[in-house]
Amino acid sequence: MFEQDAEDLYENAPCGYLSTLPDGTIVRINATLLDWLGYARDDVVGRRRFADLLTIGGKIYHETHFAPLLAMQGRISGIALELRAADGSRLPVMVSSVVKDTIIRTVVFDARERRSYEQELLRARRQAERLASTLQQTLLPPSLPDVPGLEIASYYHPASTDQVGGDYYDLFALSDDRWGFFLGDVSGKGADAAVVTSLTRYTMRASATRDPNPVTVLRDLNTALNREFSGPDLRFSTAITGLLVPDSDGFAVTLATGGHPPALLIRADGTAAYQHIPGGQLIGPLRDAYFADIQLRIGPGDALLLYTDGLIEARTAHGRYNEQALLEYTANLAPTTATGLVNELTRLLAGFGSGLDDDTALLALSVPTTHST
Known part of the structure; x- marks a missing residue:
């Protein structure tokens, strides 16, 4: 019973989980992340690397920054990346990874609401700057x-x-x-x-x-x-x-x-x-x-x-x-x-x-x- 609950928690967690080999090949992925991306499990496990799920910009950042830092430090957290879903849409996410034995365990958080909040905050700040400039004048x-x-x-x-x-x-x-x-x-x-x-x-x-x-x-x-x-x-x-x-x-x-x-x-x-x-x-x-x-x-x-x-x-x-x-x-x-x-x-x-x-x-x-x- 406990094992079933743990498996259900893993599959339907409010965040994405995936495990990859050192070369990036995905060996496990939860249902939440599959649902976000619109992929079937068989389309991903053993067939794609983590970098394959990223946008072009995300792939470049992954290869030049994310992967080297992870290799040196053994863990990395709070990195903003963009995933590309099966339908071509983009999904902003925050990613944290840790190397355990020969497996890289990664947790993925949906950052769409955060990005919307940040954009709204940026708009509000720009408006405040315009108002301050007008008042100053x-x-x-x-x-x-x-x-x-x-x-x-x-x-x-x-x-x-x-x-x-x-x-x-x-x-x-x-x-x-x-x-x-x-x-x-x-x-x-x-x-x-x-x-x-x-x-x-x-x-x-x-x-x-x-x-x-x-x-x-x-x-x-x-x-x-x-x-x-x-x-x-x-x-x-x-x-x-x-x-x-x-x-x-x-x-x-x-x-x-x-x-x-x-x-x-x-x-x-x-x-x-x-x-x-x-x-x-x-x-x-x-x-x-x-x-x-x-x-x-x-x-x-x-x-x-x-x-x-x-x-x-x-x-x-x-x-x-x-x-x-x-x-x-x-x-x-x-x-x-x-x-x-x-x-x-x-x-x-x-x-x-x-x-x-x-x-x-x-x-x-x-x-x-x-x-x-």
Whole structure:
């Protein structure tokens, strides 16, 4: 009775079983696998090798990978193959084999549902990537305005294709002779970050329109984030914002920062220096955060770089890329232009490969060496 039950279990198991000789000749196969393939037992046992049941691609993989690994290791598991049924249809399967004495015992699992699930998962992921890309585009300016006497370049690198990042930037006219700009990074990723980013961008633009003082802009943003996202659902941002006013052959710049890496000024004389601003707390957590500003000027051949921390926190073979490394890198580019600077930094970012695991935004401004009003 026990032997009959065991035989019935073997023949009608929810998976396929077969036994083969070292040359692949099938010596035993269960009814389940025969039913999947549409073969009679006499058509298979002693007449076909396991490789004969595979598609052309499956045969190539079996001969070049599956069989050699099995011979070396004595067992192999979880290998995806395709069987060809008697009617020519294809059956995706997961195969595991073990060598016992001179017999290779193989178990075969139907992977049709798994493949369908994986394909559905792939479709869902691609849709999520499309949605994330569309949403990300709404959070970044489609283009930046032309400012007479100023070259502008920007770049955005998302760390993930299926998540909305928290980096943002913008440059916009406040009047005929004044322009506001900012660049920043909100906490978090995904839809939550998108909500904060959207509020941040529109708050800063609206504030600058009312009062272009960069410190006032940051205070207004701090008030908005503290009001909307304080408590257990804390959200915050870092940002650097500025005001551009043209002068004789360049621009007077007012910069203010809230917890953000300092801007980098690359001079026409070949020097480069960070523009540190005293104070400048994170934007959002504190009701009465402190912000300060500095004044500087960019003239012909000068370039001003704003960036998010993804650039200076990338992993390299020698550790984290940092502010000192960025300073030395950009100093070697001086003098440069906004476009040239962003192009070089884009190549630098690409060289980080998988070491670049955070979103990165760049905004560069420069005054051409030949300037006319």
